[in-house]
């Protein structure tokens with residue numbers, strides 16, 4: 035019987051010929067992502083247990099991002115612990131100060147993600163990197179500590195669900211809308227413990243940025259990892275971004291690989307989607323909820339804070355004034371610079387938007403746009419749980435950058451297609 | 455004896471268990487003061503040592519923050535009984551040496567305030583209030599190995 039791409043990568047990492055769904059394996063880790071919320075506790079655990087070491091200083095990538103720059107004394111203490119540890123162990127890739135950015139946008143952009151590798155990070159959206167035909171999954175602080183010290187972790191190989199995306203999305207419909215439609219159908223636990231493998235002709239029309247928006251949200255369906263096979267679009271991105279280590283192994287699913295189920299989606303008939311509070315599975319076509327008054331629009335995060343996203347938003351905001359608080363957060367310093375160089379900041383400035391420095395910020399209710407009781411925010415982020423962006427009685431509506439920008443212009447949920 | 459605190463809901467997520475505004479610390483006692491705050495702000499005042507949280511499907515979904523497990527453990531909760539758990543939360547709990555009980559039909563039979571007696575080895579919950587016995591599958595051996603060692607780091611230290 036054939037193997038899926040996920041099984042093949044885990045087999046290689048475990049030094050085995052083959053691996054089947056449900057099998058427990060000890061896998062070697064290629065890259066570990068560390069940020070300011072979950073890594074400091076891992077560091078403390080290692081120190082406390084007397085195993086304060088790193089398995090390979092060149093395979094750990096560190097960036098503070100959640101409360102970057104530190105928002106208060108306590109987060110400053112977290113940053114300090116992270117900083118002292120990174121310097122103590124001479125971590126090779128440590129992005130700080132003006133180089134720090136939202137982890138899942140930063141690592142691919144800086145060339146740390148390679149196909150065929152096993153990547154873990156102390157963050158649930160680490161599944162983003164699966165867009166590069168890699169096995170990538172989020173872990174907690176204890177796992178992180180173990181991975182940092184040993185370079186290995188146990189995994190139960192997940193069964194795979196194949197999502198076949200066909201058809202060309204209409205203008206105004208983006209990969210964010212596709213993934214919201216997928217999660218609306220399969221549910222927030224529709225892929226619990228599973229691998230979500232994306233396939234189909236629609237992918238060939240999507241950039242790596244657009245693909246990352248989808249694998250980013252695999253966890254919102256409960257998945258262990260999201261994954262997309264390698265193609266020319268992947269290759270071109272890697273050619274432009276890989277720096278120190280440029281070789282990688284390409285795996286693809288066998289034609290007789292076993293899937294728990296296969297779900298097909300016709301992207302040509304999809305509308306822009308909005309996920310209503312308080313679950314990412316609350317997606318409905320924008321036509322069913324347009325007109326709902328908003329207090330804030332938030333354009334940023336690891337889901338939709340990349341340059342393509344900012345371009346889409348700027349195009350809609352150009353020459354207009356935002357009717358509500360609108361916060362634009364380029365996800366990394368280089369995206370920030372590119373947006374500035376392309377003149378997007380002029381557009382955002384003229385529209386009355388706040389332009390923030392790269393940070394997770396209000397995506398997780400940290401700072402830079404936290405909501406008051408009763409406020410509603412249309413957001414390009416990935417989670418709309420109760421209290422996610424602030425007060426437990428605030429509401430988050432998930433949408434694409436186009437829908438968020440159009441809604442910013444009108445102050446209410448708006449179909450972006452009228453501005454495209 | 456442990457008292458059951460029943461939340462008859464699916465998808466109780468990490469933002470409800472420990473809201474992100476408290477993630478600027480990893481102090482377990484400080485986190486414990488806000489345990490379940492996003493869902494029930496009175497939880498901390500109601501819970502006594504060894505009590506049990508009972509919930510529906512997909513408990514602990516959302517973020518990878520182990521802070522959710524620490525908040526629950528810090529609040530001296532004995533265990534969580536849920537129909538199913540989100541993957542990262544489940545794994546984090548095992549790694550912390552915290553035993554979770556997965557039971558598809560258990561939660562539906564337990565009422566808020568019931569007194570429970572749990573035998574983790576054989577997989578039996580005795581509901582002393584209703585007299586009902588509920589069986590569950592004890593954790594698999596590899597997970598028990600980690601829990602019995604006192605968590606993943608102690609477990610790997612043995613091998614190092």
Ligand code: SF4
Pocket residue numbers: 099100136137138157159335336337393394397398415416
């Ligand atoms: S941008 Fe939001 S979802 Fe992404 S890593 Fe930061 S907090 Fe998490």
